[in-house]
Amino acid sequence: ATGDVPTELTLADGTRVWLNSGSTLRYPKTFADTLREVEIEGEGYFEVAKNAAKPFVAHGKEMDVRVLGTKFNLSTATGDRAAEVSLIEGKVRVTGADAGGSVVLKPGQKARLAKDGQIAVSSVNTRMDAVWHNGLIPFDGSSIKQIADALQQLYGVQFIINSGVDMNITYTGEIQWDENLDMVLSRLRNTLPVRFKRHEGKIYIYK
Numbered sequence: 001a002t003g004d005v006p007t008e009l010t011l012a013d014g015t016r017v018w019l020n021s022g023s024t025l026r027y028p029k030t031f032a033d034t035l036r037e038v039e040i041e042g043e044g045y046f047e048v049a050k051n052a053a054k055p056f057v058a059h060g061k062e063m064d065v066r067v068l069g070t071k072f073n074l075s076t077a078t079g080d081r082a083a084e085v086s087l088i089e090g091k092v093r094v095t096g097a098d099a100g101g102s103v104v105l106k107p108g109q110k111a112r113l114a115k116d117g118q119i120a121v122s123s124v125n126t127r128m129d130a131v132w133h134n135g136l137i138p139f140d141g142s143s144i145k146q147i148a149d150a151l152q153q154l155y156g157v158q159f160i161i162n163s164g165v166d167m168n169i170t171y172t173g174e175i176q177w178d179e180n181l182d183m184v185l186s187r188l189r190n191t192l193p194v195r196f197k198r199h200e201g202k203i204y205i206y207k
Helices: 126-133 144-155 181-189
Strands: 007-010 016-019 024-026 036-041 043-047 056-059 063-067 071-075 084-089 092-096 102-105 109-113 119-123 136-143 159-161 170-176 195-199 202-206
Touching (some): 016 024, 043 056, 043 126, 063 071, 071 126, 084 092, 084 126, 102 109, 102 119, 126 136, 126 144, 136 144, 181 195
Parallel strands (some): 159 202
Antiparallel strands (some): 007 016, 016 043, 024 036, 056 063, 063 092, 071 084, 109 119, 136 170, 195 202
């Protein structure tokens, strides 16, 4: 995530794309009759318009993502960061550009191109990988543990839940993302009956 405002585009078929800072997208004014193809460098969040007769393919340098209608986040390799695809909704097929094979992802799965060219799949909260595109952290009937896990994934800070916290509490809504995690915790504190305390680089959650 960055502090810059993403660039939002609507393609000829109605597909919406958000581009992260420094990213580029190449696309035609009108798509071909049988295939919708775009090329991306950097990171983009896609909400692909459904059209079963005309598949959508996003080409990155390291991998291709083929979809019918879905929401996914694609990040091409930059520096020491590997190319990744995170599926939020629908179904996609991810194919490595250098004969690395292909995998079909389900919602909640991420495909990461390993150094050996193979594609590794993991299960994560993929919506956290797309927070940058609209600046909102989404929760849908999330428990305290799920909220803590999501923030840990997003900010890389370990959360520890005190035994007195009611684990049956859930929260549905969106919290404004901020580079400063303390700002996010302050917003959650106004909604949830918990408090947060930092200690030795970790964040403890209390009743």
